[in-house]
Amino acid sequence: MNIQQLREQFPQLSRTVYGKPLVYLDNAATSLRPQPVIDKWTEISSERTANLHRAVHHIAAEATEEYENTRLKVAGFINAPDPSEIVFTSGATHSLNLLAFSLGEAFVRQGDEIIVSEAEHHSNLVPWQMLCARKGAVLKRLTVDDSGRLQEELLPSLITPRTRIVAVAHISNVLGLVNPIEEIAAVCRKNGVLLVVDGAQGIVHQQVDVQALGCDFYAFSGHKMYASPGTGVLWGRKELLEQMPPMFGGGEMIETVSWESSTYAPLPRKFEAGTQNISGTPTLSPAIDLMRQMPPQEDVKEYVYRTLTEEPGVRLFGTTFDLSLKAPVFSFAVEGAHHEDLALILDKMGIALRSGQMCAEPLMDRLGVTGLLRASFAPYNTLSEAEFFVTSLRKAISMLK
């Protein structure tokens, strides 16, 4: 599939804003939806709506089959050893909160320690803060250097016999850097510490193999990987998921219920209380099919990286010598120009990008900025869009100077 064929799959790419063609560079916030995903949602809504697992009628069986086939597909996509390890959620935030609760109940006691990286999205920080407050546990910080690189070499010295969990992003939503999960996993395994990976960005830009990564849990959202919003996944190692109590009760998560107490359904239903996202979750299937065919976009990434690192007055964070370890997510500051002013002007030129703290306030504090501008690219973004972005950025900077 070439890029033109890919673009044709995304209806929103043909719309205009302020009479100009939309240049959508806010993909790290949410990706656009391709036609097969829209079609899947419509098809289920118009032909296959029924509640899952619960009824004997024909449509319920079809709907259940569709949903469970999606589970198989996701398991294959991330190379999970067993499809029952795939828990469907409403998104990465849901997955991480579920983990912080259930893992916390199972394994965390007063005085235990949780290590979280300083570069995390709030969704992979706040749930751990809440767990620490609930259990009287201690939150410890794995730092980044001045450019934003995770100082994973400091991890062994942070781990003590009380450390239970390390939580880190596969790829930071601000820096775009790929963290060395295999190495971090090796350190964790050696010390008997559980490793939680926030894969919200990782799943989009890496070929994820959870067994090769060696982590214990991997969480992500559907809406950043072209599927429907309100969908998400938590993968976890079976023997751990089995030891964890559910966070929500009700629906099909039970085995038996008496007045006094309940026993829980086997995995993964134990963690899927209530009516599932019956129209949304199956859209992960066509999204995965499309992702497998997407053309690489090395030229766009190299062009933007090179231009922003060389541009006078622009300070790019998340630099690296090895571009294979960088996703096309570029956060930067411009000397003498506020990120909000730049974003407002670029918006008027038809360019959608993100400005502000990007749900990572501790990282902003560490980098010494009040906010940044972020351009994040998807495989459907062309080199000419990237060039237009650079020219427009230069124009906006000169307006503000």
Place this chain on the structure above:
Amino acid sequence: MTLQEKKEQIIEEFSMFDEWLDKYEYLIELGKALAPYPEEKKTDDRLIKGCQSRVWLDAQMSGGTLVFSADSDAVITRGIISLLVGVYSGRTPQEILSDDFSFLETIGLKENLSPTRANGLLSMIETIRKKASENV
């Protein structure tokens, strides 16, 4: 100049621009020209919530009127502040409270600014009104 006259003057100025670019350039100019705001007044209690940039607003009663001074670290926001301060500073609290702030829509600011920016603008207006009602 009365409040009404000041608003009409601004509406007249903005009516000359039909391009967003010109409007922004004018706001940027206004922002750059805004009177300096004392560093010691950049305190948390003067910070306005709901803006992506930081905005400080100081209000003092003087001879029966409210005197505003304000600042922001973003220049387009400073331009908008400059408009607001120009119109509402030196007015009595009653005058401010009886105004509907609709001149901002007339000059196309609300429609022209992004939703987060519009929220910031609304927060600024709310703060000015709050200061007025505290001082009636």
